[in-house]
Each structure stands twice: as structure tokens, then as C-alpha cells.
Amino acid sequence: MNLNRRQLIKNGLALGAMAALAPAIRAQETGLRTIFWGGQARAERTFKVFDLFSAARGGGPVASEFMGFNDYWAKVATLTAGGNAPDLIQMDYRYIVEYARRGALAPLDGYLGGALDVSDFDADQVEAGKVDGKLYGVSLGAGGFCLQVNASAFERAGLPAPGPETSYADLAGMVSDFNAANAGMHMLMDASGNEPALENWLRQRGKALYTPDGALAFDAADASEWFALWADLRGKGVCVPADVQALSTGTIDTSMLVSGKAATGITGVNELIAYQALVQDTLKVTNMPLVAAGGKGGHYRKPTMLWTLANTSTLKDEAVDLANFFTHDLEAASVLGLERGIPCSAASREHIVTGLTDLEKQTVDFFANLGDLLGDIPPPPPAAAGEIDLSLLRTISQEIAFGAKTPEAGGAEMVSGANDILARAG
Incomplete structure (x- = not known):
């Protein structure tokens, strides 16, 4: 039977149903858990930032798994339906409305001005993380x-x-x-x-x-x-x-x-x-x-991806701290570079721009060179x-x-x- 992602969320299937996806898993320790899509190059950079975070906070390792984009959404739907979603879920702009309105994500507004700082973010990237006026996603980079x-x-x-x-x-x-x-x-x-x-x-x-x-x-x-x-x-x-x-x-x-x-x-x-x-x-x-x-x-321009917080997370404060670290720590910015897009934080962006290679500068210059070919971001798509x-x-x-x-x-x-x-x- 061919089950789509929405059916998985609605029916609450067991986690074992998607075991055949065989994602790459970094660690299974208790503590903070994340999930993201991407290849090996993204994973290596991401894991380095997780290690920086653990060292800075004196905590245990961050457990994470990653896989290709096509397999990713069935996996996330299955984990969410089973009540076992990781604390931080890498989210795409096209899906954030669906997960937020289903109650799978926790709003982040209560953390603003405290554990979560978006004060130096590009305004369009902050708005792109909102659903029905509430902030649900932290943009990890501007792209398209x-x-x-x-x-x-x-x-x-x-x-x-x-x-x-x-x-x-x-x-x-x-x-x-x-x-x-x-x-x-x-x-x-x-x-x-x-x-x-x-x-x-x-x-x-x-x-x-x-x-x-x-x-x-x-x-x-x-x-x-x-x-x-x-x-x-x-x-x-x-x-x-x-x-x-x-x-x-x-x-x-x-x-x-x-x-x-x-x-x-x-x-x-x-x-x-x-x-x-x-x-x-x-x-x-x-x-x-x-x-x-x-x-x-x-x-x-759209968020290349966003960190979102699972509503079922029992480590919400720590998870938000990790999302903020990911977007604001300057050493993390150096590790991540432009792999997830142009940093939304002005401080992080300015920190890395002078050390960019010619190849990396292409991605920064892309939007600046589009001229009239660039328009406004559309509203988030329906659920x-x-x-x-x-x-x-x-x-x-x-x-x-x-x-x-x-x-x-x-x-x-x-x-x-x-x-x-x-x-x-x-």
C-alpha cells in the first residue's frame, strides 16, 4: 500500500513502518535529538556545529539522523505520528503550515528576546517562519x-x-x-x-x-x-x-x-x-x-530550511538554545558557511563574507544579479x-x-x- 505523508500523520502509524528507509544516524544517545535532510557534506558540517554546542554548554552529544529529501518527509511524518519526533526538525517552507496547524510544532514567540534572538535577521526571513501570526521556524539561511x-x-x-x-x-x-x-x-x-x-x-x-x-x-x-x-x-x-x-x-x-x-x-x-x-x-x-x-x-528569496521545535519535545529550552547557537555562534557560522544558504543573522553573515571562495561568492551574488527576475516571496502554501x-x-x-x-x-x-x-x- 502506497501511503503518503499526510496519511501517515493522520493515521499514527507505528515507527517501524518506515524502517526500510535506513537513514544515516549519527548517534542514539539520550538528550537532544534532531533530524535533517541533506547529503554527507551537510552532515559533516552540521555534526561539527553540534559538537561545538555540546562543548560550549558542557552537555552530551546531540543525536541526529539525516537522509535524502524524498525519503525525509515520510520519516518525519512517521515519527510525528508516533509521538517520537526529534526535538528539532529541519522544516521546509512548503510544509511549515501543515505541521504548525496540526499542532506538531511549538510556537517560539515566548523565547524571543531571551533564548532566541532574531533581532538582526533579514525581515523577510523572520516573516517566512510565521504561521497565523506566530513564529514557528528559525530560518537557517536565505536562498532559492x-x-x-x-x-x-x-x-x-x-x-x-x-x-x-x-x-x-x-x-x-x-x-x-x-x-x-x-x-x-x-x-x-x-x-x-x-x-x-x-x-x-x-x-x-x-x-x-x-x-x-x-x-x-x-x-x-x-x-x-x-x-x-x-x-x-x-x-x-x-x-x-x-x-x-x-x-x-x-x-x-x-x-x-x-x-x-x-x-x-x-x-x-x-x-x-x-x-x-x-x-x-x-x-x-x-x-x-x-x-x-x-x-x-x-x-x-525563501528560507532554504528552518529549525522548528517539536511540540512533544521535553527539552524545548535546550532545543531553542541549539537553534539559536546554530544561527548566531560565529565559530558555527564559519563551519556552516553558505551550505544552508546566506546566513540570516547580519553578524554571522559579516563574519564569514571576507573568507568566501570564488565558488561561495557565486551563491551570495546570485540574488543580487537577478534584477527584475526576482520577485516577492509568495505566502506559505496550504497544508x-x-x-x-x-x-x-x-x-x-x-x-x-x-x-x-x-x-x-x-x-x-x-x-x-x-x-x-x-x-x-x-
Whole structure:
């Protein structure tokens, strides 16, 4: 039986149901527990900060586990449903409304001005951690999504790497020369089931994923056009075929970019450093492809992730202290660098900026160079957004990619299914 994340929360399944996920576990000692998604590079930096915190506070080690993004949400849902959630849960902007409104998270307002200091945070990052006027999340860095590009692959083909003016049509026009020079590699990953890519495309066309009150903000014609775009790119050999894209499990090491199957990937801007560590070719970050030449972009700054406090935690004070340490301790800032995005604390940001490498400076400069391609952050998505992403968009996109559905049928099913999910959640 295929269970989605929302069903796990509602039904309260036993923790053993997801044992097959086999996450990487750092420690199982009693005391503070955390959970986060990410790869080995993120884990190593995170564990170093946990050790700094334990040494500074004279406490025991922080127990933690981490895994790839795709597996992460089922694991968190299972732990939450079973009443065994870690004290600190790394949270994504798209899911914070769901977990906060279900009572799974504890508000942090009572700690402000005391154990938790956000006084020198960027204002937009503080607001992004709020649900219904209460603070539930501490932003771990400002970031957003980008097109990460294997510049060397385009250089081998004698082609310009994608940049600010590149459209989807431009990429399609390069396919013959690119593929001839890069055996076994396609130009694009298949992003038809990638929610950030869909949202960016919608925003470029003056639309959105959701309205401010949590309703679907696009229609079947929009969804069909999106799926048709990728069907066309797939048919022309611009993006990887369905069976190749299916090899990606949501981890960096199985991504199309790192595996050498595609010369681009839709990633967080802050992930450039982790990706480059695994790829010999030169990588760079740029804006998402344009829908039309000279069009507006769909980018916005968002929290790359947030620390949130489990409502069931019996160590709330210590957990908030750890979250504050994570964002304010200067030695911790040096260890973390930009791996989780641009530090929100002005003091932490100023502390690390002078020592950044050229690669790290790319991530800082990304938003400054977007100009009119950068817009305002949308409101937090509705509680059911995670289910629509994981259980609907990804499934339908794969069915279309494998030829089981047409883009038109998939678009209609996407919208009707999303509306059904939103109605049930409401």
C-alpha cells in the first residue's frame, strides 16, 4: 500500500513502518535529538556545529539522523505520528503550515528576546517562519532555486552556457550540438515533476501555485501546457528519458547532474558547493530558463530550511538554545558557511563574507544579479501542498514521461486531484 505523508500523520502509524528507509544516524544517545535532510557534506558540517554546542554548554552529544529529501518527509511524518519526533526538525517552507496547524510544532514567540534572538535577521526571513501570526521556524539561511549548470559540458560543445537571457526554446535549439559533444549526457534533467520548476514557470506567466487563501492558482490548461513543454523537450532529446530520471532518489549523489546524465539541475542556490565537491567539471548557478525571450523571471528569496521545535519535545529550552547557537555562534557560522544558504543573522553573515571562495561568492551574488527576475516571496502554501507535490505532481509527471498518459489528460488529472486534496484538507 502506497501511503503518503499526510496519511501517515493522520493515521499514527507505528515507527517501524518506515524502517526500510535506513537513514544515516549519527548517534542514539539520550538528550537532544534532531533530524535533517541533506547529503554527507551537510552532515559533516552540521555534526561539527553540534559538537561545538555540546562543548560550549558542557552537555552530551546531540543525536541526529539525516537522509535524502524524498525519503525525509515520510520519516518525519512517521515519527510525528508516533509521538517520537526529534526535538528539532529541519522544516521546509512548503510544509511549515501543515505541521504548525496540526499542532506538531511549538510556537517560539515566548523565547524571543531571551533564548532566541532574531533581532538582526533579514525581515523577510523572520516573516517566512510565521504561521497565523506566530513564529514557528528559525530560518537557517536565505536562498532559492536556480538552474545549476555544468559549464564545462557546454564549453565542450562550443555553446554558451545558459544565462540570464536563455529560454527553454534556446535550449531546445542547442540540442544537436550539445548531444554530439557530450556522449551519454543530456542537456536537462526532466523537471516536469519538480515543484520549484513548475512554480517558477507559472510565476513567469503571471500565475502562482496557490492563492493567498490556499486555493489552487492555476488551471488544467496551465498544467497541460507544462507537461507538454517537457514532453516536447523529452522527445527532442533535450532532457533525460524517463527511465534515467527515475534513477534519482532526491539525493545529491543520485542527481542527474552528479551522475553525469544531465548538464543541468534544479537545485537550491546554496547547494552549488556540495554539488561541485562531487563533480570534476566546472559548475555555475544561473536563473531558471525563461518562458519567452525578454520575459520576467519567477524567482524569489525563501528560507532554504528552518529549525522548528517539536511540540512533544521535553527539552524545548535546550532545543531553542541549539537553534539559536546554530544561527548566531560565529565559530558555527564559519563551519556552516553558505551550505544552508546566506546566513540570516547580519553578524554571522559579516563574519564569514571576507573568507568566501570564488565558488561561495557565486551563491551570495546570485540574488543580487537577478534584477527584475526576482520577485516577492509568495505566502506559505496550504497544508496539503506537500501531498500535492509528492503524491500527485511527481506521479503524474512520471506517468506522462513513460507514455502512460498524455499531457492533456495529466493536466486535467493534476488540477482535479489537487482540488480534491485541498478540499479534504480543508
